[in-house]
Amino acid sequence: MGLNEQRSSTTDIIACANQKGGVGKTTTVVNLSAYLARSGRRVLVVDLDPQGNATSGLGVDKSAVARSVYEALCDEAPLDELLVPTMVERLDLVPAALSLAGAEVELAPLRQRERRLSRVLAPLAPRYDHIVIDCPPSLGLLTVNALTAAGSVLVPLQCEYYALEGLSQLVATINLVRDHLNPTLAVRGVVLTMFDSRTLLSAQVRDEARRHLGGAVFDTIIPRSVRLSEAPSYGLPIALYRPESKGAEAYEALAREFIVRGNPTAGGPPGPLPILASELLPPEARTPELPASELLAPEVLS
Ligand SMILES: Nc1ncnc2c1ncn2[C@@H]1O[C@H](COP(=O)(O)OP(=O)(O)OP(=O)(O)O)[C@@H](O)[C@H]1O
Numbered sequence: 001m002g003l004n005e006q007r008s009s010t011t012d013i014i015a016c017a018n019q020k021g022g023v024g025k026t027t028t029v030v031n032l033s034a035y036l037a038r039s040g041r042r043v044l045v046v047d048l049d050p051q052g053n054a055t056s057g058l059g060v061d062k063s064a065v066a067r068s069v070y071e072a073l074c075d076e077a078p079l080d081e082l083l084v085p086t087m088v089e090r091l092d093l094v095p096a097a098l099s100l101a102g103a104e105v106e107l108a109p110l111r112q113r114e115r116r117l118s119r120v121l122a123p124l125a126p127r128y129d130h131i132v133i134d135c136p137p138s139l140g141l142l143t144v145n146a147l148t149a150a151g152s153v154l155v156p157l158q159c160e161y162y163a164l165e166g167l168s169q170l171v172a173t174i175n176l177v178r179d180h181l182n183p184t185l186a187v188r189g190v191v192l193t194m195f196d197s198r199t200l201l202s203a204q205v206r207d208e209a210r211r212h213l214g215g216a217v218f219d220t221i222i223p224r225s226v227r228l229s230e231a232p233s234y235g236l237p238i239a240l241y242r243p244e245s246k247g248a249e250a251y252e253a254l255a256r257e258f259i260v261r262g263n264p265t266a267g268g269p270p271g272p273l274p275i276l277a278s279e280l281l282p283p284e285a286r287t288p289e290l291p292a293s294e295l296l297a298p299e300v301l302s
């Protein structure tokens, strides 16, 4: 069985990615995953960011993590030995640790460097309904590994100045991965985060995103909420920290919408959701793209 066949189980593997920092990737991974688990799904969160915010946000002390996903990527430990349960029933975590910080460099010379995560997730996948990967804020080898392992990409977009800036780079990377590594990779959707109903700017970003990205934008919008920003310091998803808060309601609604929308990648080629086309983006979103040769190994490009 080849690598791609192994991945195409029914498990829904989602990469949460945006190379912009602080847009709500980790908050979305932690809280969407928690609500999916609470609705009965078996969920695995993979923390692929050396910062380890998903790890600590789910209550695992990252300084005490002896072996992280990094060891699995380098063939030093099977991934199932790294799994830790969380406080949420049916929600497991593959933690990050500082060792991951060297991964971009250390993975570079390894064989099949872009497919490492895909390969180590394959034997675990049947145990879960969803595997949600938290990506670092860059378009390096770790994010490429996540995009190669995933069936679809979820893109958080912060309702702030220049929200759409840099989106074309992300789209170009997604397209590059589709062309060379993972032809069925789909865009699952764009989640608007940190929406502030008191500001005109938030409304403008929302309207702009819907105009340019259309149906790819989830109807559910995540509001700016102090409770959401406090929860990680208690190591709790919002569902356990403040289930009655606005932020909790929003992520619960997002999980519901996520389930209703279904998995566009299940059992076949990319589904009805549009792949974001760079040409559709407004000028400020069109930033220069990285040359493919900087991102992918020569044997992948050949
Ligand atoms: N809806 C929200 N309301 C208020 N604060 C939020 C919200 N979403 C995220 N935050 C806070 O904003 C900061 C950035 O969020 P988060 O860590 O989820 O972003 P990120 O994209 O994962 O960042 P990075 O790129 O560094 O990994 C965090 O302090 C988080 O607690």
Ligand SMILES: [Mg+2]
Pocket (backbone or CB within 6 Å): 025, 026, 027, 049, 053, 054, 134, 135
């Ligand atoms: Mg993060």
